[in-house]
């Protein structure tokens with residue numbers, strides 16, 4: 001059978017795009033916003049490529065109407081953005097900044113008017129600086145503060161927001177922020193970072209409870225997951241990959257979905273009260289997976305440090321990350337392996353069975369840095385190929401029984417890509433950072449057609465199959 005022009009999905013499948021506050025908003029000192037861990041981090045020399053910062057970013061704070069119009073034309077069902085905690089509670093506790101909430105009032109009302117479901121994340125890494133300085137996520141109190149903040153935002157928006165995400169990628173904040181020192185707050189604590197993981201998970205559970213008490217429902221989390229491949233079948237590599245798989249994947253999903261940490265990690269974790277696990281496993285309505293590529297892991301390599309996005313990892317770790325050879329690569333040098341996406345989703349189904357709630361893909365996408373050509377057109381066919389292949393891989397997992405309800409592409413706009421600044425472009429829409437001009441790329445038009453073709457398919461062909 002010929003490959004259909006577009007991957008086909010059930011009619012009620014939700015199509016979306018994702019962004020995050022610090023990556024797009026700018027306006028860091030406007031209308032009473034307090035500083036965050038990221039404002040402090042980017043001010044430290046050498047932390048971010050080219051010394052880039054999110055001070056202006058995509059100026060979305062002032063251009064949200066234009067960006068909403070772009071989303072309306074794109075035809076998406078849902079938009080995943082994040083609330084900036086320090087805009088709403090400048091010091092991370094106590095008094096609410098009405099102007100901060102006011103910005104999101106305008107954004108949310110505009111989305112609803114455009115027929116787009118707001119599906120926000122409460123926290124996408126921009127910890128209020130006062131809390132960071134008091135220990136940040138190493139301090140259990142931050143989880144309590146998060147619950148208070150979740151209750152405020154939930155109470156304000158429960159009547160208008162039909163889908164909620166507590167926290168973005170506890171794994172990346174723990175590993176890159178507190179473990180390897182690559183992202184804010186820039187601490188390189190190795191395994192001593194694991195309390196941050198526990199407090200983020202606790203915050204998630206408390207946040208679910210606070211949202212529900214405030215009348216909000218349809219709640220999930222957005223966690224980063226990657227299929228983990230062992231570097232070889234040798235015992236040392238299998239063991240190292242198994243440990244890494246637990247630290248990168250299952251430590252973040254098991255407690256939420258089963259109420260227990262992976263037993264293999266007990267030696268590394270402080271004693272955890274059962275009451276915490278009960279909070280962390282507060283039932284959620286769906287589970288969000290962010291995924292980009294698989295990880296190849298082997299035993300530590302003598303004298304050779306592993307690299308993550310160009311940064312050296314501590315060579316004393318009990319595993320090493322290896323290059324995946326033989327696949328195309330994005331401009332960020334991430335391997336493109338669509339089959340690993342299917343593999344990951346099937347691993348979730350195998351591991352959790354009946355306990356697995358419906359899944360949303362809360363992020364997936366690729367950095368390709370194509371800019372406008374002489375005619376002003378951005379021919380990013382590599383992003384189209386990446387997305388097409390990953391959607392087909394996703395559909396293959398659905399055909400094998402994984403219940404996936406929606407897909408949010410990362411990202412709507414090119415934006416501030418954390419430690420690599422503006423050097424990597426993930427957007428369906430190109431942003432000229434000098435002029436703030438938005439140019440929809442070829443991939444934007446492709447995604448628009450994909451959505452349209454999936455919505456216009458005749459009834460009775462809901463479960464279109466893929467070859």
Ligand code: FCB
Nearest residue numbers: 020168169172224410417
């Ligand atoms: C994820 C982050 C997101 C973005 C993409 C490329 O880890 O959640 O903010 O940076 O990677």
